[in-house]
Amino acid sequence: MATTTKQLQKLNRDDVTKHNKDGDLWVVIDSKVYDLTRFKNLHPGGAAVLLDDDIGQTATDAFYGLHRHEVLQRPQYQRLQVGYIDGETPSLIGRVDGQLSKVPYAEPTWLAEGYHSPYYKESHRKLQQAVRQFHDEVIYSDAQAREEDGKRPSLDVIQKMAEVNLHAMRAGPGKHLKGLTLMGGIVKPEEFDYFHELVIHQEISRCGTRGYGDGLQAGAIIGLPPVLNFGSPELKARVAPEVLSGKKFICLAISEAFAGSDVMGLKTTAKKTGDGKHWIINGTKKWITNGHFADYFTVGCKTEDGFTVILTSQIKTSYSPAAGTAYVTFDNAKVPVGNTLGPEGGGIFVILSNFNHERWVMATSSARAQRTIVEECLKWISQRKAFGKPLASQAVIRSKVAAMIARVESVQSWLENITHQMNNMSYKDQAKHLAGPIALLKMYATQSAQETARDAVQIFGGRGITRTGMGRFIEHVSNRSMLVPWCNRLTEATQSITVP
Ligand SMILES: Cc1cc2nc3c(=O)[nH]c(=O)nc-3n(C[C@H](O)[C@H](O)[C@H](O)COP(=O)(O)OP(=O)(O)OC[C@H]3O[C@@H](n4cnc5c(N)ncnc54)[C@H](O)[C@@H]3O)c2cc1C
Numbered sequence: 159m160a161t162t163t164k165q166l167q168k169l170n171r172d173d174v175t176k177h178n179k180d181g182d183l184w185v186v187i188d189s190k191v192y193d194l195t196r197f198k199n200l201h202p203g204g205a206a207v208l209l210d211d212d213i214g215q216t217a218t219d220a221f222y223g224l225h226r227h228e229v230l231q232r233p234q235y236q237r238l239q240v241g242y243i244d245g246e247t248p249s250l251i252g253r254v255d256g257q258l259s260k261v262p263y264a265e266p267t268w269l270a271e272g273y274h275s276p277y278y279k280e281s282h283r284k285l286q287q288a289v290r291q292f293h294d295e296v297i298y299s300d301a302q303a304r305e306e307d308g309k310r311p312s313l314d315v316i317q318k319m320a321e322v323n324l325h326a327m328r329a330g331p332g333k334h335l336k337g338l339t340l341m342g343g344i345v346k347p348e349e350f351d352y353f354h355e356l357v358i359h360q361e362i363s364r365c366g367t368r369g370y371g372d373g374l375q376a377g378a379i380i381g382l383p384p385v386l387n388f389g390s391p392e393l394k395a396r397v398a399p400e401v402l403s404g405k406k407f408i409c410l411a412i413s414e415a416f417a418g419s420d421v422m423g424l425k426t427t428a429k430k431t432g433d434g435k436h437w438i439i440n441g442t443k444k445w446i447t448n449g450h451f452a453d454y455f456t457v458g459c460k461t462e463d464g465f466t467v468i469l470t471s472q473i474k475t476s477y478s479p480a481a482g483t484a485y486v487t488f489d490n491a492k493v494p495v496g497n498t499l500g501p502e503g504g505g506i507f508v509i510l511s512n513f514n515h516e517r518w519v520m521a522t523s524s525a526r527a528q529r530t531i532v533e534e535c536l537k538w539i540s541q542r543k544a545f546g547k548p549l550a551s552q553a554v555i556r557s558k559v560a561a562m563i564a565r566v567e568s569v570q571s572w573l574e575n576i577t578h579q580m581n582n583m584s585y586k587d588q589a590k591h592l593a594g595p596i597a598l599l600k601m602y603a604t605q606s607a608q609e610t611a612r613d614a615v616q617i618f619g620g621r622g623i624t625r626t627g628m629g630r631f632i633e634h635v636s637n638r639s640m641l642v643p644w645c646n647r648l649t650e651a652t653q654s655i656t657v658p
Protein backbone atom coordinates (compact mmCIF):
# COMPACT_ATOMS: atom_id res chain seq x y z
CA MET A 159 0.00 0.00 0.00
CA ALA A 160 1.39 3.41 -0.92
CA THR A 161 2.10 5.75 2.00
CA THR A 162 1.74 9.52 1.74
CA THR A 163 4.21 11.86 3.42
CA LYS A 164 2.48 14.82 5.02
CA GLN A 165 3.65 18.20 3.73
CA LEU A 166 4.89 20.26 6.70
CA GLN A 167 4.07 23.98 6.71
CA LYS A 168 6.70 26.68 7.03
CA LEU A 169 5.34 28.91 9.84
CA ASN A 170 6.31 31.77 12.10
CA ARG A 171 5.52 32.14 15.80
CA ASP A 172 2.67 34.61 15.15
CA ASP A 173 0.91 31.99 13.02
CA VAL A 174 0.98 29.62 15.99
CA THR A 175 -0.47 32.20 18.40
CA LYS A 176 -3.68 32.27 16.31
CA HIS A 177 -4.32 28.59 17.16
CA ASN A 178 -4.64 28.93 20.92
CA LYS A 179 -8.16 27.73 21.75
CA ASP A 180 -9.78 24.54 22.92
CA GLY A 181 -11.04 23.65 19.42
CA ASP A 182 -7.88 24.77 17.61
CA LEU A 183 -4.70 24.19 19.60
CA TRP A 184 -1.15 24.37 18.27
CA VAL A 185 2.11 24.32 20.22
CA VAL A 186 5.80 24.75 19.36
CA ILE A 187 8.20 22.16 20.80
CA ASP A 188 11.83 22.71 19.90
CA SER A 189 10.99 24.56 16.64
CA LYS A 190 8.43 21.96 15.49
CA VAL A 191 4.73 22.85 15.43
CA TYR A 192 2.20 20.28 16.68
CA ASP A 193 -1.57 20.35 16.33
CA LEU A 194 -2.90 19.02 19.64
CA THR A 195 -6.59 19.84 19.00
CA ARG A 196 -7.76 16.23 18.87
CA PHE A 197 -4.93 14.68 20.88
CA LYS A 198 -5.59 16.90 23.90
CA ASN A 199 -8.40 14.70 25.19
CA LEU A 200 -6.18 11.62 24.87
CA HIS A 201 -3.13 13.27 26.43
CA PRO A 202 -1.92 11.13 29.39
CA GLY A 203 -1.04 14.32 31.27
CA GLY A 204 -4.62 15.63 30.80
CA ALA A 205 -6.16 18.31 28.59
CA ALA A 206 -6.09 21.11 31.18
CA VAL A 207 -2.29 21.49 31.12
CA LEU A 208 -2.38 22.02 27.36
CA LEU A 209 -4.94 24.81 27.62
CA ASP A 210 -2.71 27.14 29.59
CA ASP A 211 -2.83 30.65 28.04
CA ASP A 212 0.90 30.76 27.24
CA ILE A 213 1.28 27.16 26.09
CA GLY A 214 1.60 28.06 22.40
CA GLN A 215 4.98 29.65 23.02
CA THR A 216 6.24 28.01 26.22
CA ALA A 217 5.58 24.37 25.38
CA THR A 218 9.26 23.47 24.80
CA ASP A 219 10.29 24.06 28.40
CA ALA A 220 7.09 22.53 29.76
CA PHE A 221 7.44 19.50 27.52
CA TYR A 222 11.09 18.73 28.28
CA GLY A 223 10.61 19.20 31.99
CA LEU A 224 8.11 16.33 31.92
CA HIS A 225 8.74 13.97 28.99
CA ARG A 226 11.48 11.89 27.43
CA HIS A 227 12.52 13.14 24.01
CA GLU A 228 11.64 9.68 22.62
CA VAL A 229 7.93 10.51 23.15
CA LEU A 230 8.12 12.78 20.10
CA GLN A 231 9.85 10.03 18.10
CA ARG A 232 6.93 7.62 18.50
CA PRO A 233 5.10 7.37 15.12
CA GLN A 234 1.67 8.13 16.62
CA TYR A 235 3.00 11.43 18.01
CA GLN A 236 5.18 12.30 15.03
CA ARG A 237 1.92 12.46 13.08
CA LEU A 238 0.80 15.41 15.22
CA GLN A 239 3.45 17.66 13.66
CA VAL A 240 1.93 20.11 11.16
CA GLY A 241 4.85 22.42 10.52
CA TYR A 242 8.07 24.00 11.68
CA ILE A 243 9.16 27.54 12.57
CA ASP A 244 10.95 29.21 9.69
CA GLY A 245 14.56 30.07 10.58
CA GLU A 246 14.74 27.96 13.77
CA THR A 247 16.53 24.60 14.02
CA PRO A 248 15.84 21.86 16.59
CA SER A 249 18.35 22.06 19.44
CA LEU A 250 17.69 18.54 20.76
CA ILE A 251 18.69 15.45 18.87
CA GLY A 252 16.96 12.21 19.73
CA ARG A 253 18.40 8.73 19.78
CA VAL A 254 19.36 7.65 16.27
CA ASP A 255 19.72 3.90 15.70
CA GLY A 256 23.31 2.76 15.44
CA GLN A 257 24.87 6.12 16.27
CA LEU A 258 26.99 7.32 19.17
CA SER A 259 25.33 9.51 21.77
CA LYS A 260 26.16 13.20 21.67
CA VAL A 261 25.68 13.61 25.43
CA PRO A 262 29.04 14.18 27.20
CA TYR A 263 30.40 11.07 28.98
CA ALA A 264 27.65 8.90 27.47
CA GLU A 265 30.27 6.90 25.60
CA PRO A 266 33.59 5.52 26.91
CA THR A 267 36.55 7.73 26.00
CA TRP A 268 37.84 5.33 23.33
CA LEU A 269 34.69 6.15 21.35
CA ALA A 270 34.73 9.88 22.03
CA GLU A 271 35.89 12.27 19.32
CA GLY A 272 39.49 13.42 19.71
CA TYR A 273 40.41 10.75 22.29
CA HIS A 274 42.88 7.88 21.93
CA SER A 275 43.33 4.42 23.41
CA PRO A 276 46.13 1.88 23.21
CA TYR A 277 43.68 -1.02 23.52
CA TYR A 278 41.23 -0.82 20.64
CA LYS A 279 42.14 -1.59 17.02
CA GLU A 280 40.19 -1.14 13.81
CA SER A 281 38.38 -4.48 14.27
CA HIS A 282 37.15 -3.43 17.75
CA ARG A 283 35.78 -0.19 16.34
CA LYS A 284 34.05 -1.95 13.44
CA LEU A 285 32.62 -4.56 15.77
CA GLN A 286 31.30 -1.82 18.09
CA GLN A 287 29.48 -0.15 15.19
CA ALA A 288 28.00 -3.43 13.96
CA VAL A 289 26.86 -4.60 17.40
CA ARG A 290 25.36 -1.18 18.17
CA GLN A 291 23.34 -1.32 14.96
CA PHE A 292 22.29 -4.88 15.77
CA HIS A 293 21.31 -3.96 19.32
CA ASP A 294 19.33 -0.89 18.27
CA GLU A 295 17.51 -2.69 15.46
CA VAL A 296 17.01 -6.21 16.83
CA ILE A 297 17.41 -6.29 20.62
CA TYR A 298 16.22 -2.93 22.02
CA SER A 299 12.49 -3.13 21.26
CA ASP A 300 12.25 -6.80 22.29
CA ALA A 301 14.03 -5.92 25.56
CA GLN A 302 11.47 -3.24 26.41
CA ALA A 303 8.48 -5.43 25.48
CA ARG A 304 9.69 -8.58 27.30
CA GLU A 305 10.73 -6.68 30.42
CA GLU A 306 7.16 -5.40 30.50
CA ASP A 307 5.39 -8.74 29.96
CA GLY A 308 7.96 -10.78 31.95
CA LYS A 309 8.41 -13.34 29.18
CA ARG A 310 11.80 -14.68 28.14
CA PRO A 311 13.62 -12.98 25.22
CA SER A 312 12.02 -13.82 21.85
CA LEU A 313 13.50 -16.85 20.14
CA ASP A 314 13.64 -14.81 16.97
CA VAL A 315 16.20 -12.49 18.65
CA ILE A 316 18.19 -15.51 19.92
CA GLN A 317 18.20 -16.90 16.38
CA LYS A 318 19.32 -13.63 14.80
CA MET A 319 22.14 -13.43 17.35
CA ALA A 320 23.17 -16.96 16.42
CA GLU A 321 23.27 -16.07 12.71
CA VAL A 322 26.07 -13.55 13.34
CA ASN A 323 27.63 -15.80 16.01
CA LEU A 324 27.05 -13.41 18.90
CA HIS A 325 26.46 -16.29 21.34
CA ALA A 326 29.82 -17.78 20.43
CA MET A 327 31.62 -14.46 20.84
CA ARG A 328 29.97 -13.82 24.22
CA ALA A 329 31.54 -17.02 25.54
CA GLY A 330 34.95 -15.37 25.03
CA PRO A 331 37.98 -15.99 22.82
CA GLY A 332 38.93 -19.62 22.14
CA LYS A 333 38.86 -22.65 19.88
CA HIS A 334 35.05 -22.73 19.81
CA LEU A 335 35.21 -19.76 17.39
CA LYS A 336 37.25 -21.68 14.81
CA GLY A 337 35.64 -21.69 11.37
CA LEU A 338 32.85 -19.28 12.35
CA THR A 339 32.06 -16.05 10.51
CA LEU A 340 31.96 -13.45 13.27
CA MET A 341 29.55 -10.56 12.76
CA GLY A 342 29.71 -10.90 8.98
CA GLY A 343 33.51 -11.35 9.01
CA ILE A 344 34.44 -8.10 10.81
CA VAL A 345 36.86 -9.96 13.06
CA LYS A 346 38.69 -13.22 12.36
CA PRO A 347 38.21 -16.02 14.93
CA GLU A 348 41.95 -16.19 15.67
CA GLU A 349 42.08 -12.41 16.26
CA PHE A 350 39.06 -12.31 18.57
CA ASP A 351 40.22 -11.15 22.01
CA TYR A 352 38.77 -10.02 25.33
CA PHE A 353 38.39 -6.43 24.10
CA HIS A 354 36.11 -7.69 21.32
CA GLU A 355 34.13 -9.53 23.96
CA LEU A 356 34.05 -6.43 26.21
CA VAL A 357 32.67 -4.37 23.31
CA ILE A 358 29.83 -6.87 22.82
CA HIS A 359 28.83 -7.06 26.49
CA GLN A 360 28.88 -3.26 26.81
CA GLU A 361 26.84 -2.69 23.67
CA ILE A 362 24.21 -5.25 24.67
CA SER A 363 23.98 -3.79 28.19
CA ARG A 364 22.66 -0.60 26.58
CA CYS A 365 19.22 -2.26 26.42
CA GLY A 366 18.89 -0.99 30.01
CA THR A 367 16.85 -4.00 31.13
CA ARG A 368 18.84 -6.17 33.45
CA GLY A 369 16.54 -9.21 33.69
CA TYR A 370 16.10 -9.35 29.93
CA GLY A 371 19.87 -9.03 29.45
CA ASP A 372 20.32 -12.07 31.70
CA GLY A 373 17.59 -13.88 29.78
CA LEU A 374 19.57 -13.36 26.62
CA GLN A 375 21.79 -16.41 27.14
CA ALA A 376 23.61 -15.19 30.28
CA GLY A 377 23.44 -18.83 31.38
CA ALA A 378 25.61 -19.75 28.40
CA ILE A 379 28.16 -17.04 29.20
CA ILE A 380 28.76 -18.61 32.63
CA GLY A 381 27.64 -22.22 32.06
CA LEU A 382 29.28 -23.06 28.73
CA PRO A 383 32.94 -22.07 29.44
CA PRO A 384 33.38 -24.97 31.94
CA VAL A 385 32.28 -27.36 29.16
CA LEU A 386 34.65 -25.70 26.68
CA ASN A 387 37.56 -25.59 29.14
CA PHE A 388 37.11 -28.87 30.98
CA GLY A 389 34.71 -31.12 28.99
CA SER A 390 35.79 -34.17 26.99
CA PRO A 391 36.20 -33.64 23.21
CA GLU A 392 32.98 -35.64 22.59
CA LEU A 393 31.00 -33.57 25.09
CA LYS A 394 32.27 -30.29 23.62
CA ALA A 395 31.51 -31.43 20.06
CA ARG A 396 27.94 -32.31 21.04
CA VAL A 397 26.94 -29.49 23.39
CA ALA A 398 28.81 -26.40 22.13
CA PRO A 399 27.32 -26.25 18.59
CA GLU A 400 23.78 -26.72 19.94
CA VAL A 401 24.18 -23.89 22.44
CA LEU A 402 26.13 -21.51 20.21
CA SER A 403 23.58 -21.88 17.42
CA GLY A 404 20.84 -20.84 19.87
CA LYS A 405 19.02 -24.18 19.53
CA LYS A 406 19.65 -25.32 23.10
CA PHE A 407 20.18 -23.48 26.38
CA ILE A 408 22.63 -24.06 29.20
CA CYS A 409 23.07 -22.59 32.69
CA LEU A 410 25.44 -22.70 35.65
CA ALA A 411 24.05 -24.25 38.83
CA ILE A 412 26.37 -23.70 41.79
CA SER A 413 24.44 -21.72 44.46
CA GLU A 414 22.00 -23.41 46.79
CA ALA A 415 19.53 -22.31 49.40
CA PHE A 416 22.11 -23.67 51.85
CA ALA A 417 25.23 -22.09 50.37
CA GLY A 418 25.85 -19.01 48.19
CA SER A 419 29.03 -17.10 49.05
CA ASP A 420 30.34 -20.19 50.82
CA VAL A 421 30.76 -22.44 47.78
CA MET A 422 32.45 -25.15 49.85
CA GLY A 423 29.20 -25.46 51.83
CA LEU A 424 27.10 -26.78 48.97
CA LYS A 425 25.15 -29.94 49.70
CA THR A 426 24.05 -31.41 46.36
CA THR A 427 25.56 -34.89 46.11
CA ALA A 428 26.72 -37.03 43.18
CA LYS A 429 27.19 -40.76 43.79
CA LYS A 430 28.42 -43.30 41.27
CA THR A 431 26.17 -46.22 40.27
CA GLY A 432 27.47 -49.74 41.00
CA ASP A 433 28.73 -50.18 37.40
CA GLY A 434 30.60 -46.84 37.64
CA LYS A 435 28.97 -45.57 34.44
CA HIS A 436 26.62 -42.94 35.86
CA TRP A 437 26.32 -40.28 38.53
CA ILE A 438 23.15 -40.09 40.61
CA ILE A 439 22.54 -36.49 41.66
CA ASN A 440 20.38 -35.37 44.57
CA GLY A 441 19.87 -31.87 45.95
CA THR A 442 18.67 -28.40 45.05
CA LYS A 443 20.05 -25.24 43.43
CA LYS A 444 18.75 -21.67 43.81
CA TRP A 445 18.82 -18.45 41.71
CA ILE A 446 19.90 -20.29 38.57
CA THR A 447 19.88 -17.79 35.70
CA ASN A 448 18.16 -19.25 32.58
CA GLY A 449 17.48 -22.44 34.58
CA HIS A 450 13.79 -22.18 33.80
CA PHE A 451 14.30 -22.85 30.11
CA ALA A 452 17.73 -24.53 30.08
CA ASP A 453 18.35 -27.86 28.36
CA TYR A 454 21.74 -28.36 30.07
CA PHE A 455 22.92 -27.62 33.61
CA THR A 456 26.57 -27.28 34.63
CA VAL A 457 26.27 -28.44 38.24
CA GLY A 458 28.63 -28.22 41.22
CA CYS A 459 28.27 -31.42 43.33
CA LYS A 460 29.85 -33.03 46.36
CA THR A 461 31.42 -36.43 45.66
CA GLU A 462 33.47 -38.79 47.77
CA ASP A 463 36.67 -37.14 46.44
CA GLY A 464 35.63 -33.54 47.10
CA PHE A 465 33.81 -31.40 44.53
CA THR A 466 32.99 -32.43 41.00
CA VAL A 467 31.32 -30.45 38.22
CA ILE A 468 28.89 -32.41 36.06
CA LEU A 469 26.77 -31.52 33.04
CA THR A 470 23.15 -32.67 33.38
CA SER A 471 20.19 -32.31 31.05
CA GLN A 472 16.81 -30.71 31.67
CA ILE A 473 15.41 -31.02 35.18
CA LYS A 474 12.59 -29.65 37.33
CA THR A 475 12.61 -25.87 37.95
CA SER A 476 10.34 -23.14 39.26
CA TYR A 477 10.15 -19.23 38.97
CA SER A 478 10.20 -17.53 35.57
CA PRO A 479 10.60 -13.82 34.88
CA ALA A 480 12.56 -12.58 31.81
CA ALA A 481 15.89 -14.00 33.08
CA GLY A 482 14.34 -17.43 33.66
CA THR A 483 15.87 -17.54 37.16
CA ALA A 484 15.10 -20.93 38.65
CA TYR A 485 14.96 -23.04 41.75
CA VAL A 486 16.22 -26.42 40.60
CA THR A 487 15.61 -29.81 42.18
CA PHE A 488 17.59 -32.97 41.47
CA ASP A 489 15.78 -36.11 42.49
CA ASN A 490 17.96 -39.10 41.63
CA ALA A 491 19.00 -37.43 38.34
CA LYS A 492 21.06 -39.97 36.33
CA VAL A 493 23.99 -38.53 34.35
CA PRO A 494 26.69 -40.36 32.32
CA VAL A 495 30.13 -40.22 33.95
CA GLY A 496 31.46 -38.90 30.59
CA ASN A 497 29.70 -35.61 31.41
CA THR A 498 32.18 -34.87 34.22
CA LEU A 499 33.98 -31.52 33.70
CA GLY A 500 37.63 -31.71 34.74
CA PRO A 501 38.99 -34.33 37.12
CA GLU A 502 36.71 -35.99 39.65
CA GLY A 503 37.25 -34.26 42.98
CA GLY A 504 38.89 -31.28 41.24
CA GLY A 505 35.65 -29.38 40.74
CA ILE A 506 36.55 -26.51 43.02
CA PHE A 507 39.20 -25.34 40.51
CA VAL A 508 36.63 -25.59 37.70
CA ILE A 509 34.16 -23.53 39.74
CA LEU A 510 36.60 -20.88 40.97
CA SER A 511 38.45 -20.34 37.68
CA ASN A 512 35.10 -19.96 35.93
CA PHE A 513 34.08 -17.23 38.39
CA ASN A 514 36.86 -14.98 37.04
CA HIS A 515 35.35 -14.64 33.59
CA GLU A 516 31.85 -14.37 35.08
CA ARG A 517 32.88 -11.53 37.41
CA TRP A 518 34.71 -9.75 34.61
CA VAL A 519 31.55 -9.93 32.44
CA MET A 520 29.54 -8.40 35.30
CA ALA A 521 32.05 -5.57 35.64
CA THR A 522 31.78 -4.81 31.89
CA SER A 523 27.97 -4.63 32.06
CA SER A 524 27.97 -2.70 35.29
CA ALA A 525 30.33 -0.08 33.82
CA ARG A 526 28.03 0.39 30.84
CA ALA A 527 24.86 0.51 32.94
CA GLN A 528 26.41 3.26 35.09
CA ARG A 529 27.25 5.21 31.97
CA THR A 530 23.66 5.04 30.83
CA ILE A 531 22.61 6.45 34.21
CA VAL A 532 25.09 9.32 33.73
CA GLU A 533 23.57 10.00 30.29
CA GLU A 534 20.02 9.92 31.66
CA CYS A 535 20.95 12.25 34.53
CA LEU A 536 22.76 14.73 32.28
CA LYS A 537 19.75 14.90 29.96
CA TRP A 538 17.32 15.27 32.84
CA ILE A 539 19.20 17.99 34.72
CA SER A 540 19.39 20.13 31.61
CA GLN A 541 15.69 19.61 30.84
CA ARG A 542 14.13 19.93 34.26
CA LYS A 543 13.74 23.33 35.87
CA ALA A 544 13.21 24.04 39.56
CA PHE A 545 13.27 27.45 41.27
CA GLY A 546 13.35 29.08 37.83
CA LYS A 547 16.52 27.45 36.50
CA PRO A 548 17.67 24.07 35.22
CA LEU A 549 18.63 21.51 37.87
CA ALA A 550 22.06 21.54 36.24
CA SER A 551 22.73 24.95 37.74
CA GLN A 552 22.34 23.67 41.31
CA ALA A 553 25.74 22.98 42.90
CA VAL A 554 24.58 19.94 44.87
CA ILE A 555 23.21 18.29 41.73
CA ARG A 556 26.37 19.07 39.76
CA SER A 557 28.49 17.58 42.50
CA LYS A 558 26.46 14.33 42.48
CA VAL A 559 26.76 14.01 38.70
CA ALA A 560 30.48 14.82 38.78
CA ALA A 561 31.00 12.00 41.30
CA MET A 562 29.02 9.63 39.04
CA ILE A 563 31.21 10.53 36.08
CA ALA A 564 34.40 10.05 38.11
CA ARG A 565 33.19 6.61 39.26
CA VAL A 566 32.24 5.37 35.81
CA GLU A 567 35.47 6.59 34.22
CA SER A 568 37.57 4.90 36.91
CA VAL A 569 35.64 1.61 36.57
CA GLN A 570 36.10 1.64 32.79
CA SER A 571 39.83 2.43 33.00
CA TRP A 572 40.48 -0.30 35.56
CA LEU A 573 38.38 -2.72 33.52
CA GLU A 574 40.42 -1.98 30.40
CA ASN A 575 43.68 -2.54 32.28
CA ILE A 576 42.49 -5.93 33.54
CA THR A 577 41.15 -6.86 30.09
CA HIS A 578 44.61 -6.13 28.70
CA GLN A 579 46.12 -8.50 31.28
CA MET A 580 43.60 -11.20 30.31
CA ASN A 581 44.59 -10.81 26.67
CA ASN A 582 48.19 -11.54 27.59
CA MET A 583 47.69 -14.48 29.97
CA SER A 584 46.76 -18.12 29.53
CA TYR A 585 43.52 -19.32 31.17
CA LYS A 586 45.61 -20.86 33.96
CA ASP A 587 47.64 -17.69 34.51
CA GLN A 588 44.48 -15.63 34.63
CA ALA A 589 43.27 -17.86 37.47
CA LYS A 590 46.63 -17.50 39.22
CA HIS A 591 47.19 -13.75 38.83
CA LEU A 592 43.80 -12.16 38.22
CA ALA A 593 41.36 -13.81 40.64
CA GLY A 594 42.00 -11.11 43.26
CA PRO A 595 42.08 -8.10 40.90
CA ILE A 596 38.94 -9.23 39.06
CA ALA A 597 37.05 -9.78 42.33
CA LEU A 598 38.14 -6.31 43.53
CA LEU A 599 37.12 -4.77 40.21
CA LYS A 600 33.70 -6.39 40.39
CA MET A 601 33.28 -5.26 43.99
CA TYR A 602 34.19 -1.67 43.05
CA ALA A 603 32.11 -1.67 39.86
CA THR A 604 28.96 -2.95 41.54
CA GLN A 605 29.30 -0.79 44.65
CA SER A 606 29.87 2.34 42.61
CA ALA A 607 26.86 1.33 40.48
CA GLN A 608 24.79 1.23 43.63
CA GLU A 609 25.97 4.68 44.73
CA THR A 610 25.28 6.04 41.26
CA ALA A 611 21.81 4.47 41.15
CA ARG A 612 20.97 5.89 44.58
CA ASP A 613 22.05 9.42 43.58
CA ALA A 614 20.16 9.12 40.30
CA VAL A 615 16.93 8.37 42.17
CA GLN A 616 17.55 11.50 44.23
CA ILE A 617 18.17 13.59 41.09
CA PHE A 618 15.02 12.28 39.40
CA GLY A 619 12.87 12.87 42.49
CA GLY A 620 9.54 11.00 42.43
CA ARG A 621 10.21 9.95 38.85
CA GLY A 622 13.16 7.90 40.09
CA ILE A 623 10.67 5.33 41.34
CA THR A 624 8.11 5.67 38.52
CA ARG A 625 8.03 2.90 35.94
CA THR A 626 6.79 5.03 33.04
CA GLY A 627 7.87 8.32 31.49
CA MET A 628 11.03 10.26 32.35
CA GLY A 629 12.35 8.05 35.14
CA ARG A 630 11.61 4.71 33.47
CA PHE A 631 15.24 3.66 33.12
CA ILE A 632 16.34 5.04 36.50
CA GLU A 633 13.52 3.21 38.27
CA HIS A 634 14.59 0.00 36.57
CA VAL A 635 18.28 0.17 37.37
CA SER A 636 17.88 1.40 40.89
CA ASN A 637 15.00 -0.75 42.09
CA ARG A 638 15.24 -3.83 39.97
CA SER A 639 18.88 -4.35 39.12
CA MET A 640 21.52 -2.41 41.06
CA LEU A 641 20.12 -3.40 44.41
CA VAL A 642 20.25 -7.14 43.79
CA PRO A 643 22.73 -8.56 46.28
CA TRP A 644 25.89 -8.20 44.23
CA CYS A 645 27.57 -6.36 47.09
CA ASN A 646 28.16 -9.63 48.93
CA ARG A 647 31.11 -9.95 46.55
CA LEU A 648 33.06 -7.82 48.99
CA THR A 649 33.75 -11.08 50.78
CA GLU A 650 35.02 -12.69 47.57
CA ALA A 651 37.35 -9.79 47.00
CA THR A 652 38.90 -9.78 50.43
CA GLN A 653 39.12 -13.57 50.58
CA SER A 654 41.07 -13.64 47.31
CA ILE A 655 43.99 -11.67 48.78
CA THR A 656 46.75 -13.66 50.45
CA VAL A 657 49.85 -12.02 51.88
CA PRO A 658 52.98 -14.21 51.57
C1 LIG B 1 20.01 -12.20 40.07
C2 LIG B 1 20.84 -13.35 40.53
C3 LIG B 1 21.28 -14.31 39.62
C4 LIG B 1 22.05 -15.39 40.04
N1 LIG B 1 22.43 -16.36 39.13
C5 LIG B 1 23.10 -17.46 39.55
C6 LIG B 1 23.45 -18.52 38.65
O1 LIG B 1 23.15 -18.45 37.45
N2 LIG B 1 24.09 -19.61 39.14
C7 LIG B 1 24.45 -19.72 40.44
O2 LIG B 1 25.04 -20.74 40.80
N3 LIG B 1 24.13 -18.75 41.34
C8 LIG B 1 23.46 -17.63 40.93
N4 LIG B 1 23.12 -16.64 41.83
C9 LIG B 1 23.44 -16.83 43.24
C10 LIG B 1 24.54 -15.93 43.76
O3 LIG B 1 25.79 -16.38 43.31
C11 LIG B 1 24.41 -15.92 45.29
O4 LIG B 1 23.24 -15.20 45.62
C12 LIG B 1 25.62 -15.31 45.95
O5 LIG B 1 26.73 -16.14 45.80
C13 LIG B 1 25.38 -15.02 47.44
O6 LIG B 1 24.88 -16.12 48.10
P1 LIG B 1 23.61 -16.00 49.10
O7 LIG B 1 22.56 -15.24 48.36
O8 LIG B 1 23.30 -17.35 49.60
O9 LIG B 1 24.09 -15.08 50.27
P2 LIG B 1 24.90 -15.56 51.58
O10 LIG B 1 26.10 -16.33 51.16
O11 LIG B 1 23.95 -16.18 52.52
O12 LIG B 1 25.36 -14.17 52.14
C14 LIG B 1 24.45 -13.28 52.80
C15 LIG B 1 25.19 -12.00 53.13
O13 LIG B 1 26.27 -12.29 54.02
C16 LIG B 1 27.48 -11.79 53.50
N5 LIG B 1 28.60 -12.71 53.83
C17 LIG B 1 28.73 -14.01 53.49
N6 LIG B 1 29.90 -14.50 53.94
C18 LIG B 1 30.50 -13.49 54.61
C19 LIG B 1 31.74 -13.38 55.30
N7 LIG B 1 32.60 -14.38 55.39
N8 LIG B 1 32.03 -12.17 55.88
C20 LIG B 1 31.17 -11.14 55.78
N9 LIG B 1 30.00 -11.19 55.14
C21 LIG B 1 29.66 -12.35 54.55
C22 LIG B 1 27.30 -11.71 52.03
O14 LIG B 1 28.14 -10.70 51.47
C23 LIG B 1 25.82 -11.34 51.91
O15 LIG B 1 25.68 -9.94 52.00
C24 LIG B 1 22.39 -15.52 41.41
C25 LIG B 1 21.98 -14.55 42.33
C26 LIG B 1 21.21 -13.48 41.91
C27 LIG B 1 20.77 -12.46 42.92
Ligand code: HEM
Binds near residue numbers: 187204217627628
Ligand atom coordinates in the same frame (compact mmCIF):
# COMPACT_ATOMS: atom_id res chain seq x y z
C1 HEM C 1 3.30 16.71 21.14
C2 HEM C 1 2.98 17.06 22.37
C3 HEM C 1 2.83 16.10 23.51
C4 HEM C 1 2.79 14.75 23.54
C5 HEM C 1 2.87 13.80 22.36
C6 HEM C 1 2.66 14.34 24.93
C7 HEM C 1 2.60 13.02 25.37
C8 HEM C 1 2.61 12.64 26.69
C9 HEM C 1 2.77 11.28 27.17
C10 HEM C 1 2.95 10.06 26.28
C11 HEM C 1 2.72 11.31 28.52
C12 HEM C 1 2.83 10.07 29.48
C13 HEM C 1 4.17 10.07 30.18
C14 HEM C 1 5.36 9.88 29.27
O1 HEM C 1 5.40 8.91 28.50
O2 HEM C 1 6.27 10.75 29.32
C15 HEM C 1 2.52 12.69 28.91
C16 HEM C 1 2.44 13.12 30.23
C17 HEM C 1 2.32 14.46 30.59
N1 HEM C 1 2.32 15.56 29.76
FE1 HEM C 1 2.42 15.52 27.74
N2 HEM C 1 2.61 15.46 25.72
C18 HEM C 1 2.72 16.55 24.89
C19 HEM C 1 2.76 17.88 25.27
C20 HEM C 1 2.67 18.34 26.55
C21 HEM C 1 2.76 19.71 26.94
C22 HEM C 1 3.03 20.86 25.98
C23 HEM C 1 2.62 19.76 28.27
C24 HEM C 1 2.68 21.02 29.03
C25 HEM C 1 2.27 21.29 30.18
C26 HEM C 1 2.41 18.40 28.74
C27 HEM C 1 2.22 18.01 30.07
C28 HEM C 1 2.21 16.71 30.52
C29 HEM C 1 2.09 16.32 31.91
C30 HEM C 1 1.93 17.27 33.11
C31 HEM C 1 2.18 14.93 31.95
C32 HEM C 1 2.18 14.03 33.19
C33 HEM C 1 3.64 13.83 33.55
C34 HEM C 1 3.92 12.98 34.77
O3 HEM C 1 3.11 12.10 35.10
O4 HEM C 1 4.97 13.19 35.36
N3 HEM C 1 2.46 17.56 27.66
N4 HEM C 1 2.48 13.47 27.79
